[in-house]
Amino acid sequence: MTPAGEASWEANADLVVVGGGVAGLTAARAASLRGLKVLTVSKGGPTDTATQYAQGGIAVVGDLRTDSVDSHVADTCAAGAGLCDEDAVRSIVAGGADAVAALTDLGAVFDRGRDGAVSRTREGGHSTRRIIHAGGDATGAEVQRALNAAGLPVLFGAAAARVVTNDRGVVGLLVLSDEGLGVIHTPSVLLATGGLGQLYSCSTNPPGATADGIALALDAGAAVADVEFVQFHPTVLFTPGGIGRRPLISEAVRGEGAILVDGNGDSVTAGVHPMGDLAPRDVVSRAIADRIRRLGTDHVYLDARGLAGFAERFPTVTASCLAAGIDPAHQLIPVAPAAHYACGGVVTDVHGRTEVSGLYAAGEVARTGLHGANRLASNSLLEGLVVGERAGIAAVERSGLPVEVGSADLRSRPHVARDRMQALMTAHASVVRDGAGLSTAASELAGSVQLVPADATGLEDAALTVTAAALVLAARARTESRGCHTRSDFPEASESLRHGIEVRLGSDGELELPELVTAPN
Numbered sequence: 256m257t258p259a260g261e262a263s264w265e266a267n268a269d270l271v272v273v274g275g276g277v278a279g280l281t282a283a284r285a286a287s288l289r290g291l292k293v294l295t296v297s298k299g300g301p302t303d304t305a306t307q308y309a310q311g312g313i314a315v316v317g318d319l320r321t322d323s324v325d326s327h328v329a330d331t332c333a334a335g336a337g338l339c340d341e342d343a344v345r346s347i348v349a350g351g352a353d354a355v356a357a358l359t360d361l362g363a364v365f366d367r368g369r370d371g372a373v374s375r376t377r378e379g380g381h382s383t384r385r386i387i388h389a390g391g392d393a394t395g396a397e398v399q400r401a402l403n404a405a406g407l408p409v410l411f412g413a414a415a416a417r418v419v420t421n422d423r424g425v426v427g428l429l430v431l432s433d434e435g436l437g438v439i440h441t442p443s444v445l446l447a448t449g450g451l452g453q454l455y456s457c458s459t460n461p462p463g464a465t466a467d468g469i470a471l472a473l474d475a476g477a478a479v480a481d482v483e484f485v486q487f488h489p490t491v492l493f494t495p496g497g498i499g500r501r502p503l504i505s506e507a508v509r510g511e512g513a514i515l516v517d518g519n520g521d522s523v524t525a526g527v528h529p530m531g532d533l534a535p536r537d538v539v540s541r542a543i544a545d546r547i548r549r550l551g552t553d554h555v556y557l558d559a560r561g562l563a564g565f566a567e568r569f570p571t572v573t574a575s576c577l578a579a580g581i582d583p584a585h586q587l588i589p590v591a592p593a594a595h596y597a598c599g600g601v602v603t604d605v606h607g608r609t610e611v612s613g614l615y616a617a618g619e620v621a622r623t624g625l626h627g628a629n630r631l632a633s634n635s636l637l638e639g640l641v642v643g644e645r646a647g648i649a650a651v652e653r654s655g656l657p658v659e660v661g662s663a664d665l666r667s668r669p670h671v672a673r674d675r676m677q678a679l680m681t682a683h684a685s686v687v688r689d690g691a692g693l694s695t696a697a698s699e700l701a702g703s704v705q706l707v708p709a710d711a712t713g714l715e716d717a718a719l720t721v722t723a724a725a726l727v728l729a730a731r732a733r734t735e736s737r738g739c740h741t742r743s744d745f746p747e748a749s750e751s752l753r754h755g756i757e758v759r760l761g762s763d764g765e766l767e768l769p770e771l772v773t774a775p776n
């Protein structure tokens with residue numbers, strides 16, 4: 256055990272926010288405005304976030320002549336394939352307009368049309384044009400810029416390592432920084448650590464998307480749910496042998512008229528879904544995976560050659576293509592699916608509260624019930640803004656509570672080497688899964704060694720390992736296909752599984768499913 260007094264450094268705060276993306280900085284600002292002493296820690300730099308990379312935009316109801324909260328709720332629930340919490344969806348969607356107005360007040364600039372009104376585009380699964388964007392396809396960079404410019408104090412290069420609790424809830428956070436292991440005494444910790452894309456060999460996510468918040472929450476006694484629902488983006492730029500973070504070809508490219516074709520020039524989605532190339536992401540990803548398998552290739556193409564003003568509307572996509580030697584104005588863009596978004600995560604209410612007093616979560620790491628079995632495009636920046644703000648406000652409820660970390664250590668944790676784990680998850684828990692592959696993955700993960708993390712990379716590997724195990728456990732129990740979870744051995748949805756699957760860490764350190772779920776297949 257490491258008594259707090261022996262840590263390299265100590266600090267105090269009313270609230271520690273873990274993560275400097277849209278959810279974390281929005282929460283930190285909301286809490287600071289209410290007088291809380293807030294410390295934000297971020298293991299990366301100011302733009303090492305998924306927020307920075309968001310292209311398409313923010314889904315938010317604007318013009319009530321052509322859109323409504325009801326319509327946005329209906330589209331969200333349709334994408335969520337029966338697992339959205341409709342009350343949570345309505346609450347978050349209804350909060351969108353105010354959240355975007357607050358961001359605009361902070362200085363974020365969204366694209367406007369010739370009439371001066373904010374432009375709105377359409378993306379897969381949306382029944383109308385409701386996606387606002389900035390800099391063409393650089394929405395996330397503008398959101399991140401505006402939030403960074405708010406000047407909130409952030410300790411960069413500092414990785415949250417363990418949430419410390421006692422029987423009344425959170426009392427502190429262990430943090431690994433350049434100064435060594437530190438202890439922050441605090442009654443409230445807000446996890447805003449983003450996604451888990453680094454579970455897979457190819458992802459749209461930045462290198463830091465290593466599921467840290469899920470591991471921190473499980474360790475602190477909170478439940479996670481819906482972690483088996485990983486959304487694979489249908490279209491990342493394919494280059495032979497390319498792994499790690501892959502450039503995204505935004506869905507808005509299809510929204511503006513580009514079409515998906517295979518090497519023979521045939522449509523990939525014809526006859527698959529009434530919305531064709533603009534069907535929900537799981538449908539398009541499966542159609543591509545299926546075509547790739549049938550043709551024995553590793554990619555299909557996006558034909559954007561006919562789109563006027565492509566380079567101006569999509570400067571980020573254009574730059575990525577040109578860097579790979581492809582001119583989208585004259586050439587087909589090679590594309591393939593890659594891990595993109597964690598629909599599930601730490602179980603919270605719409606104010607970011609978990610079941611552990613003083614532990615909050617918001618943004619991609621959280622599971623509010625907004626996304627169900629599949630996220631609707633551009634609903635995640637929305638969620639980060641709305642729930643981030645509310646979680647920052649909720650943390651006021653514990654400010655002033657006297658807390659002190661007595662003693663705490665980093666604990667030994669299961670550890671699988673990163674490249675092995677990514678290969679395992681890519682082979683057995685990707686766009687299409689089956690019982691045999693998931694069982695292979697489970698056996699290998701169960702045989703992992705126990706290590707005390709020595710550094711930030713060790714913390715990430717341990718977080719990925721426990722999250723992979725939770726995902727595989729839930730995916731084995733979900734003996735059906737629903738949303739972005741497809742089982743080739745159970746191709747239909749099952750009414751008896753029309754509920755979320757929770758996973759938690761038992762007192763023996765083993766992951767557990769609640770009793771209502773039958774034995775995994």
Ligand SMILES: Cc1cc2nc3c(=O)[nH]c(=O)nc-3n(C[C@H](O)[C@H](O)[C@H](O)COP(=O)(O)OP(=O)(O)OC[C@H]3O[C@@H](n4cnc5c(N)ncnc54)[C@H](O)[C@@H]3O)c2cc1C
Nearest residue numbers: 274275276277278298305306311312415449618619633636
């Ligand atoms: C390429 C791409 C395009 C996208 N396009 C869109 C879009 O158009 N519209 C949309 O709505 N969504 C989009 N998304 C999804 C959306 O960007 C993310 O879901 C959202 O930005 C997540 O925000 P966040 O605040 O939860 O996490 P992030 O923005 O990822 O921030 C996470 C933060 O947590 C920090 N962190 C992580 N672990 C630790 C730790 N242990 N200790 C300390 N700090 C830690 C990181 O350093 C980072 O600062 C896109 C995602 C990607 C990758």
